[in-house]
Amino acid sequence: MGRVPNVTRADAQAALRNPLAFIAARWTPDPRTVRRAALTALVMSVVIVVTGGAVRLTGSGLGCPTWPKCTDDSLTTTSEMGLHGVIEFGNRLLTYVLCAAVGWAIVAARSQKPYRRSLTLLGWTQFWIVMGNAVLGGIVVLVGLNPYTVAAHFLLSSALIAVATVMWQRTREGDAGPRPLVGKAVVQLVWFLVAASVLLIAVGTVVTGAGPHAGDSSEVARMPVDWEAVAKLHAVLAWIVVTLTFALWFVLKAVDAPKGPLARTRELFLILLAQGAIGYVQYFTDLPEVLVGAHMFGSCVMWIWVLRVLLSLRERPEETAPQPSPVPAQEPATSASIAGPR
Numbered sequence: 001m002g003r004v005p006n007v008t009r010a011d012a013q014a015a016l017r018n019p020l021a022f023i024a025a026r027w028t029p030d031p032r033t034v035r036r037a038a039l040t041a042l043v044m045s046v047v048i049v050v051t052g053g054a055v056r057l058t059g060s061g062l063g064c065p066t067w068p069k070c071t072d073d074s075l076t077t078t079s080e081m082g083l084h085g086v087i088e089f090g091n092r093l094l095t096y097v098l099c100a101a102v103g104w105a106i107v108a109a110r111s112q113k114p115y116r117r118s119l120t121l122l123g124w125t126q127f128w129i130v131m132g133n134a135v136l137g138g139i140v141v142l143v144g145l146n147p148y149t150v151a152a153h154f155l156l157s158s159a160l161i162a163v164a165t166v167m168w169q170r171t172r173e174g175d176a177g178p179r180p181l182v183g184k185a186v187v188q189l190v191w192f193l194v195a196a197s198v199l200l201i202a203v204g205t206v207v208t209g210a211g212p213h214a215g216d217s218s219e220v221a222r223m224p225v226d227w228e229a230v231a232k233l234h235a236v237l238a239w240i241v242v243t244l245t246f247a248l249w250f251v252l253k254a255v256d257a258p259k260g261p262l263a264r265t266r267e268l269f270l271i272l273l274a275q276g277a278i279g280y281v282q283y284f285t286d287l288p289e290v291l292v293g294a295h296m297f298g299s300c301v302m303w304i305w306v307l308r309v310l311l312s313l314r315e316r317p318e319e320t321a322p323q324p325s326p327v328p329a330q331e332p333a334t335s336a337s338i339a340g341p342r
Contacts, residue, residue: 024111034119035171037101037108041126042164044094044101046300049157051091052137053296056208057289061145061220063088067138095134102126105167116175122167129160145220147209154205161300165307174318181258182313186251190310193244197306200237201299207231212287231283238276245269248309260312268305275302 029037055061063077063084064070070077070089077085106123109116133156140149180187210227249265275298282291 020107020110023107024115027111028113029108029111031112031171034105034108034112035168037105038123038164038168038171041098041101041105041123042161042168042304044098045126045157045160045164046297046304048091048094048098049154049161049300050293050297051094052153052157053293055088055091056150057293058084058087060084060087062141064092064141067141092137095130095137098130099127102130109167109171116170118175119167119170122163122170125163126160126167129156129163133157133160147221147223151202151205151209154208155202158201158300158303161303162307165304166311169308169311170316173316176317178314178316180314182252182261183255186248186255186257186261187313189244189248189251190313193241193248194306194310196237196241196244197303200234200241201303203230203234203237204299207234235279235283238272238279242269242272242276245272260315261309264305264309264312268302268309271298271302271305274298 055063060083063081063086066072069075070085070092071081077089102123106120106127109119109123112119133153136149136153136156140146140153143149206223206225207227207230209223210225210230211222212227245265245268249262249269252262252265275295278291278295278298282288282295285291
């Protein structure tokens with residue numbers, strides 16, 4: 001074992017003042033470590049959505065009837081609360097795991113050399129979204145699973161996935177300015193695809209808010225709309241997203257685009273087909289819980305790949321250090337007086 005360095009009083013004070021700077025001064029992570037940290041945060045942001053869906057689909061939304069405690073008298077679940085309490089409280093505990101994953105991503109990004117401020121800011125953005133969503137999750141419980149707050153809870157989770165995806169992508173890029181790989185018309189088509197995907201996810205939350213899975217076995221308010229009509233609108237939007245994806249793939253093939261955008265678009269198309277198949281099966285089989293959970297997971301994967309398609313349209317190479325300007329050569333002196341002493 002190596003010798004453990006002595007920590008002086010000044011070191012301890014510096015660590016208390018700015019722990020991230022203290023760690024960064026003593027640790028330089030490998031680039032693969034930074035990428036893995038960002039990927040871990042992204043995976044956990046998907047896991048927390050899926051487990052949150054499991055809470056709703058098992059009717060455990062009010063397994064812990066209050067917040068921030070589980071009950072008025074207990075911070076944790078009790079045996080009297082049964083399986084619903086365990087499921088709800090377990091999902092709350094996973095929030096701490098998510099915080100740890102995001103914290104690791106922040107520390108790794110802050111400690112990377114050279115320091116990349118944009119990467120660290122993406123990590124902190126995830127942290128504040130997690131904090132805001134934790135508070136919103138508590139409000140969801142306090143208002144008895146109001147469907148509008150549940151929808152907002154899911155949409156904020158989708159925002160977290162978006163930021164985590166961008167950070168993961170940025171860990172594999174440099175800090176030079178983005179250089180487009182395709183024309184402006186293709187970029188505009190992809191932005192239409194992104195907008196349609198956002199609308200698809202938003203309408204999906206309305207289907208959830210009006211559908212039969214209220215999140216608890218007790219009487220829970222639902223959105224006052226016909227959920228089957230909204231589900232059909234959701235299906236129409238899904239076909240629009242599929243059509244835009246196929247059109248994008250066709251255009252990229254026609255203009256002989258680089259392999260990156262083509263591969264991401266092809267992957268997105270396959271994901272959409274699988275997601276559509278799950279959606280239709282669950283609709284015609286009266287929404288079994290397992291398929292609804294799989295559809296929620298597919299929604300997260302689809303959203304990640306839509307963003308990956310968007311981010312694949314440009315590249316950001318490593319930033320190169322500016323070259324020093326050449327010093328102009330001096331004219332040879334024409335006399336001894338001009339040349340000076342030898």
